[in-house]
Amino acid sequence: MAVLTVKNLAKTFNLGTPRASRVLDDITFEVRGQTFVSIVGPSGCGKSTLLNIISGVEEHTSGEISLTSDEGRPARMGYVFQDPRLLPWRSVLRNMMYVQDDQGEATVARARRYLDMVGLAKNADFYPGQLSGGMQQRVGIARAFAVEPDLLLMDEPFSHLDAITARGLRAQLQDIWAQSKKTVVFVTHDVVEAVELSDRIIVLQPGGRIYEDIGIDLPRPRRQTDPTVATLQAEVLARLEAMKELGRTTEPVA
């Protein structure tokens, strides 16, 4: 079981220069086990920065961050980006193999299994340029699941897609997650999407603090048409409207 611990995390870009800007101020939370956590907040509040610090691409300025797995090996991470980030000169399957440590037959079979789960079994030998944007994004999702990550990071993976494609992929993501039960940290600016997918929503406010930490206790699978889902979505939205009125200068409530 993976445990992600973030404690008093802060990030200042261009530290020590006149352009210094503090994006994350004081972030503390912990995620353990098979939970789907969303990080929600308005554009520019530091969600991607937080995710990049967790993944190790970005360094943090102060505070602590750790990821442990009890499998007796370093924790593995998967990352689904806002854009597909595929190598255009490699076929779909070979793109998935590019990020795998093990290049053996069993790993190929696993990659094919996840490709099948996102409905692209027939496209294994296609080049990314031959797929639509939605299909490419599905390859990115399959690639992330296929490394069997202890922690799966997703950064607004559906925000570049049209509404119909995005809805289909959200349903598909719910299915795959139900089968594989990974620990997921999912970044989005869309509260409605967060409520549909998550067990827990961490709300980030501008200025880089946590505004609220909300548990979402709804049965799965969740449908957009289900009135209880819609009610909760409206309720969380209303709470975020209240945050906006507090503005940048206010102390966090949570």
Added chain:
Amino acid sequence: MSTASQATVDRRRSTSEIERSTPAWRRRLTSDRAARVAALLSFLLVWVLLSLLFRRVPGPVEVVQRLGEEFARGEVFGNFGSTLYRFGIGVALATVVGIAIGVLMGLSSLSRAFFESPVLVALSIPAIIWAFLTVMWFGFGDLSPIVTTFLTSVPFVVVNVAQGVRGVSRDLRDMSSTYHVPVSRQVRDLVLPAVAGYIAAGVRFAIIIGWNGVLLAEWFGGGGGVGYRARWWYDANRFGGFAAWVVLFVGFIVLLDRFVLDRAIRRAFRWRDS
């Protein structure tokens, strides 16, 4: 005025309609191929005119004759073969070393700082200087043309590759490091394919610049080869023989570029067209 009631109809013609209304001979005359043929013909025409005007310019017919005589003397295969051998080794070395240094320079700012000035200096040294130096150092033999070819062409490969590597998508490199893809695999499967176009451009330069090097080193050295043979005719004041060798080698480079390099490059970029 009655113009107010008149409607203006702007009817545009479709591509198929335009194509149907253009006669075939006109389409052929305005094609790219026609332009290439025209360039070749005007070159030949200018050559013939110059040879008619100046006694010391051998015309195409004479050059072909001299070439035929060289073949008959059995001079062509041996000399051409040794030039190709030296040229091939020099360009191959320049490609391998150039890619290695270029990738290093593109990936690490430390090695960029180290190699930047030497590469710039090397770029500005003309082939003739290397030819003199290597003949002085290594004497007559295969080594001086090989080293001259290598030294004149390697900086062009380095500069092209380094520029290509710096342009490799930051997003794809971030993706690779979040997944902990080993550096060797990143170089092989991400960096090299991404800079394939720059490598191809670099190798093309290497070939075009490098043949200056090989011919010059052979010219001043004495170990046989196309350059040596061209000089032999030049010293004998027989410009027909001299021109025959130059034409032979230039023709070879052009055909190599057209039918081997161009095709190899197109094959490497299959993924782009699909």
